[in-house]
Amino acid sequence: MPCKVALAQMEYQLPRLTRMWSHLERQAGGKVKGMGEKQIEVDKRILRDQVSEIFCSIINRRIIARTHVDNVYTLC
Numbered sequence: 001m002p003c004k005v006a007l008a009q010m011e012y013q014l015p016r017l018t019r020m021w022s023h024l025e026r027q028a029g030g031k032v033k034g035m036g037e038k039q040i041e042v043d044k045r046i047l048r049d050q051v052s053e054i055f056c057s058i059i060n061r062r063i064i065a066r067t068h069v070d071n072v073y074t075l076c
Helices: 002-020 035-075
Strands: 027-029
Touching (some): 002 035
């Protein structure tokens, strides 16, 4: 199922985002965040939102499939 594959890929990428932006500085000093740190946070947020959407779509598909199965059995 393509949704499950996409979900697995995104969950795999999430903890590895830090290494993807190693060419950018992570902190400019003190409490100020550098460009790399901001980009990592943005990417993590986007990835988490995509994971949430795909997970909800999988759940909705299961609910719809279950409803169809229940309807078939009630007709018999």
